[in-house]
Amino acid sequence: MAVDPVCGMDVDEKTAQWKSEYKGKTYYFCAPGCKASFEKDPEKYLHGGDHHEHHGHH
């Protein structure tokens, strides 16, 4: 089982219809909406949500 990084749901890699590759790793999603959210701002979901420690923007 993989975990949908957006909503935290378990997703079976074998049957997952929505997946996305980011930085060489494949992520699985339960729904197209989750995939879209992830692709819009992957870092947000990979760092466990609301960490306001991102100073990199101009």
Ligand SMILES: [Zn+2]
């Ligand atoms: Zn989801």
